[in-house]
Amino acid sequence: MARPAIAIALPDDETSPVVAELAAAGFETIPVRSPDELAVLFTGRRDVAVAILDGETDFDVALEYHALLHGGGRDIGALMVVSPRALDRLATTSQQSSILDEYLTRPFSAESLRWRIEAMCIRADTVDDGSGPVIQSGAFDTAEWSHRAAVIAVFNPKGGVGKTTVATNLAVALQLGKGQRVLLVDADTVTGHVTTSLGLEHVRTVADSWRDELEGGDPELLPDIAAVHPSGLRVVALTSSPLSTDLLDAERVADAINACRRGFDFIVVDLHPSYSKLNRAIFDRADRILVPVTPDVPALRAAVQLRDVAVELGIRERLAMIVNRANSGVSVADMERTVGMPALAQIRSGGLLFVRAANEGRTVTEMYPKERITADFEALADRLLGAPTVTESTRVPFRLFSRSKEPVRA
Numbered sequence: 001m002a003r004p005a006i007a008i009a010l011p012d013d014e015t016s017p018v019v020a021e022l023a024a025a026g027f028e029t030i031p032v033r034s035p036d037e038l039a040v041l042f043t044g045r046r047d048v049a050v051a052i053l054d055g056e057t058d059f060d061v062a063l064e065y066h067a068l069l070h071g072g073g074r075d076i077g078a079l080m081v082v083s084p085r086a087l088d089r090l091a092t093t094s095q096q097s098s099i100l101d102e103y104l105t106r107p108f109s110a111e112s113l114r115w116r117i118e119a120m121c122i123r124a125d126t127v128d129d130g131s132g133p134v135i136q137s138g139a140f141d142t143a144e145w146s147h148r149a150a151v152i153a154v155f156n157p158k159g160g161v162g163k164t165t166v167a168t169n170l171a172v173a174l175q176l177g178k179g180q181r182v183l184l185v186d187a188d189t190v191t192g193h194v195t196t197s198l199g200l201e202h203v204r205t206v207a208d209s210w211r212d213e214l215e216g217g218d219p220e221l222l223p224d225i226a227a228v229h230p231s232g233l234r235v236v237a238l239t240s241s242p243l244s245t246d247l248l249d250a251e252r253v254a255d256a257i258n259a260c261r262r263g264f265d266f267i268v269v270d271l272h273p274s275y276s277k278l279n280r281a282i283f284d285r286a287d288r289i290l291v292p293v294t295p296d297v298p299a300l301r302a303a304v305q306l307r308d309v310a311v312e313l314g315i316r317e318r319l320a321m322i323v324n325r326a327n328s329g330v331s332v333a334d335m336e337r338t339v340g341m342p343a344l345a346q347i348r349s350g351g352l353l354f355v356r357a358a359n360e361g362r363t364v365t366e367m368y369p370k371e372r373i374t375a376d377f378e379a380l381a382d383r384l385l386g387a388p389t390v391t392e393s394t395r396v397p398f399r400l401f402s403r404s405k406e407p408v409r410a
Contacts, residue, residue: 003027004049004121007038009065010081011054018052021110022117035064042068048076049121052113055080055103066101077101077120081108115297118338149183149261152384153286155271155279157309158302161292162324164194165354166347167270170290170384172365173377175233178385180265183226185257186237187282188272189245195227195237199361203227206256207239210247222260231366234264254281266384275309283315288384292324292347293339303339320344322380345380348373 005028008015019029030048032038041048051069055062062080069076080103102120104113154167171184186194195203204227209220226236238248260267269286271279283289289310293303303321310316319341323332326346336343350364350373357367365377 005030005045005047006117007032007041007048007051009033009038009051009053011057014054014081017110018113021114025114025118027117035061035068038065038068042072042074050077050079050117052079052081052117055082056106079104079113079116079120081106081113112297115301119295119297119300121334121338149181149264149267150287150384151257151261151267151269151282151285153269153271153282153289154292155273155283155289155306156291156293156299156302157273157275157306158299159191159273161294161299161302162347163273163292164188164192164197164270165350166290166292166322166324166380167268168194168197169363169365169377170380171233171266171268172229172231172363173374173381174266174268174384176231176366177378178381180381180385181263182233183222183260183264183267184233184235185222185267185269186235187253187269187278189239189248189278190242190272190274192237192239192270192272194270195235197358197361198229198233198235198363200227200229200235203235203237203240205237205239205244206253207244207247214247222256223263230362248278250276250278250281253278254285257282258285280313283313283318286315286318288320289315289318290320290322290344291341292322293335294325295323295335300338303341307340322347325349344383345376347376347380 003026006022008018008029008031010018015031019031022029028047030041030045032041032051038051051065053062053065066078068074069078078101080101082103083106102116104116152170154163154170156163167184171182174180175182184194186192188194195201204225206222206225209217209225213219222236223234226234229235238253239245257267257269269282271282291303291306293299307316307319310319321335321339321341321343323335323343323346326348332343332346350371353364353368353371353373357364360367364371365374368374
């Protein structure tokens with residue numbers, strides 16, 4: 001599928017490196033020198049996705065460009081390139097912009113601009129126009145899971161993308177909503193907080209068990225150690241302290257997880273955002289590695305890095321993206337193309353619902369069964385079970401010239 005065209009109205013010294021960077025990424029670039037040229041361009045082209053504008057040299061001209069982008073039935077995103085000082089001027093103008101608009105401050109690198117364009121092109125296809133279902137990925141084969149538990153690792157090399165949120169709510173959706181026997185493993189030995197978020201205090205950990213074994217205690221399997229959540233979910237943490245990991249041999253942990261396959265339908269493993277020896281051992285045993293990705297530049301870059309690392313690790317085909325915090329709807333096909341891995345589902349922003357649920361030691365899936373975000377997790381569970389799903393999307397207002405943006409919470 002051809003990539004969209006990008007109109008560029010920047011000074012000559014900035015245009016050349018930007019054109020080279022975007023062309024290397026597969027974009028068609030079209031330099032324009034005046035609003036009149038942009039107007040002529042629109043008479044013959046309908047594939048312009050973003051216009052890169054100089055919002056500093058001549059502000060009135062920038063506003064003329066902007067009016068063309070969002071007039072005549074068009075709504076094309078503008079990336080306004082400005083200095084920090086000029087940005088203050090944008091903040092004081094009363095003119096509103098589309099939810100597709102962004103800004104970039106000088107000095108900037110062509111690479112950073114390219115990643116901003118990637119994110120904007122994705123968002124250009126995320127506005128819900130009611131035209132149909134968002135999820136466009138085909139089904140994937142789950143037949144090999146029929147006679148054993150599927151080990152589902154949840155991982156992203158970038159923190160803050162909702163990894164634990166996806167792991168806990170997916171596990172409960174499978175347990176409560178789909179009648180599956182689920183073991184949830186907190187394998188984040190550094191910042192893991194699965195048990196705390198589920199209200200399970202003072203739980204016995206794998207590190208505790210293996211320490212007791214060294215002192216003459218009986219060996220225990222993970223189900224023997226696991227705490228039982230009110231949802232029926234079994235939950236086990238590797239450790240309660242990052243200083244107690246000396247006993248956690250990576251291969252033994254991975255083998256212990258693998259040994260639980262016959263007692264459960266699903267084993268969901270929440271991992272720390274690193275390429276540690278422990279994580280790599282779990283990758284080797286996992287049937288599927290779910291990668292939560294938020295539609296922002298740092299998360300996109302981290303996912304692309306993971307895709308490339310996965311080739312070296314031999315796990316490329318097990319990766320599946322979960323588009324998280326998709327508060328304005330997400331074009332999964334575009335996200336798949338940019339990140340380079342298939343997507344199973346999208347999860348919208350939950351805002352205060354997550355806070356209220358965590359305060360009760362429960363998940364959103366349990367506490368708010370009728371909320372749309374719960375439907376998102378149930379749709380993800382259905383995808384893992386092989387059932388077809390359709391998810392919805394919502395619109396979030398965005399303003400550039402007032403520099404106000406409705407907060408996105410996860």
